[in-house]
Amino acid sequence: MTQLDTHGARIIAFIERYWQTHQRSPSYEEIGAAAGLVSKDHVSRDLKKLKEQGYLSFTPGVSRSIVLLKNPRSRPRGGDGTIPLPVVGVLHSSEPEPVADKVPPLDWLTVTRELVDDQDDVVVLKVKGDSMIDALVNDGDLVLLKKKHDVQNGEMVAVWHKPTRQMSLKYYHRENGHVRLQPANPKLDSVNVKPNEVEIHGQVLAIVRKAS
Amino acid sequence: MTQLDTHGARIIAFIERYWQTHQRSPSYEEIGAAAGLVSKDHVSRDLKKLKEQGYLSFTPGVSRSIVLLKNPRSRPRGGDGTIPLPVVGVLHSSEPEPVADKVPPLDWLTVTRELVDDQDDVVVLKVKGDSMIDALVNDGDLVLLKKKHDVQNGEMVAVWHKPTRQMSLKYYHRENGHVRLQPANPKLDSVNVKPNEVEIHGQVLAIVRKAS
């Protein structure tokens, strides 16, 4: 049993997963990162072998042209692909760390591409309690969050305010010298805080409330 | 009829065809050649518009990442367990008739079966204005509504209160002799009304807020 078999299996599994999420082929670099191959040359050689063995096909010189052949679960189709997102935890106003990615997901929420654009690091958090109502979010609501720490002005983010030890969802505006946090409820006022008093935990992409 | 419409239709048709043949997105150059656009800049601009209009999605900076979302010519097919719902109008607190089903839909929202069970008479309404904040719903939110006039206790419904001429989203409780309408915001109080003062317009199945 050569080492390639392990690699090949990992590569195919990753391509399948990547297809399901992004509806496109990964690049050689992405494959390498996922399968533990440092060099793109290594990826290239392994892909050639897998192509000869009939597991996949690709067009030389064309980027992101890998298509799985033998694997029945891949869905290389143009339209209606859905994106499974992991429900990784609970969002509570007094919880500092909403994004726990080491634990296995509690659940999965599948959404269409219309709701969440194709991106990595998107997770779902379930809101606990009614303490985040000024974000127009209530107990049981699902927040689709892109994990990142740098945000653009005007984006809605999950922020942890260190002095008050409060997590909240606010529109983020960096203004000269301070950060303005604006509630989703337009009838409430913004608050200004010092930049080093807040930790950005992610960008809010969407909010879903399932009634009943 | 602007020129873009023609271009947009040609571009979408080509991408669809290209996907069927190659199982991948075409490049900007290939799109231009097929749709009669000489410049890649032209293709780029048209694609941005089509993305804003919701016909397709792509990831900036990533080659061949275009994915078609809906077909402009027809009702989306809704394969893979997805359900296309028509966006039929606007929900405003002072509008008596939220559900206008005679007009052609403004748009389509495709959701997964996790969010809304497959059923008839489910439509989408877009919230206009911030007058429905006590339902934790704000301008731009999408309300998935099942059109019906009889509801069970505890369901969230769209109700029209005739005396005040106000539409709102409330939990419905039929109690001895009167109807109790409970806001989604638990910090607000219920109101009691006479049964003949309210018109049930439908049951709220879900609420979706797309950020940014």
Next chain:
DNA sequence: TTCTCAATCGAACACTTGTTCTGAGTCATT
């Protein structure tokens, strides 16, 4: 041990591909 071959890495390279800028043309309005 020494040789050989395959696996692997790291880097350089060249092609592919998306983005941006300038200016020309078109059309409607003033």
Next chain:
DNA sequence: AATGACTCAGAACAAGTGTTCGATTGAGAA
């Protein structure tokens, strides 16, 4: 006719991406 908004072409640019090559490592055979 002058203006402005818009579409479009052409080219330059920058980033993404596949390909290739030399060097290193490690395992197994001689």
